[in-house]
């Protein structure tokens with residue numbers, strides 16, 4: 001939070017006519033003032049980057065405001081202005097201020113997530129030198145003959161230069177001559193050649209050609225939704241539209257046509273998609289409609305590529321931005337449309353570090369500030385969004401029909417308790433699922449198996465003391481990986497190889513036992529039952545290398561396997577027409593997490609996975625394996641009844657005063673010293689109690705779901721109440737009065753996606 005302390009009595013007459021308050025890049029919770037030297041007066045502006053001196057070191061920062069008097073005497077001058085234009089434009093600055101206030105984060109931290117580090121650090125675009133002829137070919141031919149014997153280096157340069165059409169990159173020229181640069185420079189000096197600087201565009205948009213796809217004729221429901229959106233775009237009217245429709249119901253087609261209309265009106269667009277669905281399949285759909293006007297921002301871009309894309313957007317060369325969470329901060333000119341696809345996705349929330357912003361909520365606020373239309377799309381909208389739509393805050397459109405006339409998949413719930421009885425023990429596959437896979441295999445169709453757990457066995461425990469082997473650094477049982485014959489921690493990557501032969505605790509000599517199933521074991525056990533089945537596995541273990549995810553998907557898409565086994569990495573946005581069966585191996589794990597969002601998350605996950613079945617001409621089938629078949633979330637998911645689920649869940653939320661009927665703030669305290677960390681949390685809570693009235697409920701400080709990560713103990717405090725800003729204000733007061741140090745980190749998460757972890 002900004003806290004600008006002014007002590008006017010102290011201000012001496014200073015030698016500057018203007019002052020700039022600067023937000024330093026290092027996380028300081030206040031701005032510092034600097035004088036503007038006369039020669040820089042025309043060059044300073046809010047949002048520009050500058051270099052200043054702090055305690056003898058030069059530091060960079062962003063100008064927050066220009067003013068006539070400084071807040072303290074004897075200010076130092078600004079050393080340098082680093083950017084030609086303002087890096088944070090006025091509209092984004094306004095947004096940054098809101099984020100800082102709403103998410104209770106220092107402005108410097110907000111600016112840090114807003115700007116790609118390459119832009120902050122001013123990584124210059126890659127420049128190359130282009131060599132051209134400065135004289136006619138005939139003239140050069142003469143010169144070439146003259147120098148042939150005296151300077152053969154120059155002659156061979158000229159040989160190449162006589163052949164090229166317009167010119168050649170210096171690097172290529174040197175490659176061809178196999179010589180040094182000096183003969184080129186000599187020829188430039190003599191006026192025979194010219195060298196020019198050219199920008200090499202590192203744009204990740206490849207030069208591949210795309211077949212331009214044409215807009216489809218919208219069906220009635222699509223048309224109605226589209227017209228509502230169009231109205232807000234045409235009138236420059238902020239409005240949030242919630243598009244509720246199952247996968248394949250034509251939401252993306254509406255996005256595409258809305259963007260197209262926006263372009264005609266000279267407006268730009270931002271489309272947010274979850275990082276995991278930024279696959280070539282998604283990108284191609286946008287690119288094939290808009291070609292060169294698109295910038296794609298994903299986490300595999302190099303710093304340079306990101307810098308270029310950002311500049312392309314800033315200068316208006318790219319009018320459409322497709323990207324994950326942080327793409328919401330793209331400096332799109334004349335922003336008219338903001339789309340958040342799969343708006344319920346938790347990956348839109350930044351949870352690991354501040355500001356813990358939710359890109360969907362930032363999107364709505366940015367839309368409001370820019371008078372733009374905001375479109376949220378989902379098959380399973382998050383409860384808050386649907387509630388907002390039902391209460392009239394958002395505009396609601398339903399899409400019920402799938403344009404490609406695909407029938408909804410048939411969903412069957414299988415009671416695994418009965419299957420265990422039949423099998424006289426644990427089994428991964430119900431008979432129905434095995435029969436289904438077998439049938440698909442015979443007819444050349446494909447199956448997807450979903451299990452939200454990678455590795456082989458999920459725990460490794462002692463038969464005597466029942467203790468499982470845990471990570472040395474985290475509060476987490478280690479997972480066994482057959483491939484590496486090792487135990488590893490899924491929180492910090494700690495590995496133990498080979499696994500111990502006897503229990504390290506009680507030294508019981510009997511061999512340790514494995515328990516639980518991960519994707520790796522699932523794959524193996526499927527081969528044991530159906531030996532000639534061909535499988536592919538997609539999880540964090542099989543997709544470590546760049547491009548391997550894409551390759552596995554491509555292999556499956558081209559029929560190189562019968563069954564695709566995977567974690568949530570395969571749940572989203574994929575389109576495989578030959579997949580007619582989806583098996584959810586165990587849909588109970590998510591439901592068992594003690595969090596008020598568990599049912600919602602489980603419902604979303606099951607619906608999403610089920611949506612992978614029957615996307616082509618063939619009808620789909622889904623099998624849900626569970627030990628709690630009577631659970632109503634599972635039943636609603638099986639019936640693909642979002643409304644039924646919503647009605648039931650919203651009632652529970654209201655009864656227990658959970659969002660959207662309240663706001664929740666989670667403060668996580670973490671530190672190496674367990675006792676001290678807990679104590680800090682508790683004194684924070686005590687202070688906070690004094691600042692908040694009875695409408696606000698403060699839970700006791702408790703260990704987080706992951707009570708220890710990487711040697712840091714974690715405790716959390718949950719606060720629940722009607723007004724976000726009241727909670728934030730109280731937190732700020734406590735933060736300023738309590739001097740918490742000793743290496744204890746405090747993370748403030750406003751309306752967290754998980755109240756457990």
Ligand code: ADP
Nearest residue numbers: 216217218219247248249250251252253403404
């Ligand atoms: P969603 O985004 O809801 O999953 P899509 O927009 O991807 O749905 O539509 C699913 C499929 O139907 C796509 O192949 C799309 O090209 C096609 N489609 C969408 N709208 C129409 C339409 N009005 N007429 C014909 N095909 C359509």
Ligand code: ZN
Nearest residue numbers: 471474489492
């Ligand atoms: Zn660990």
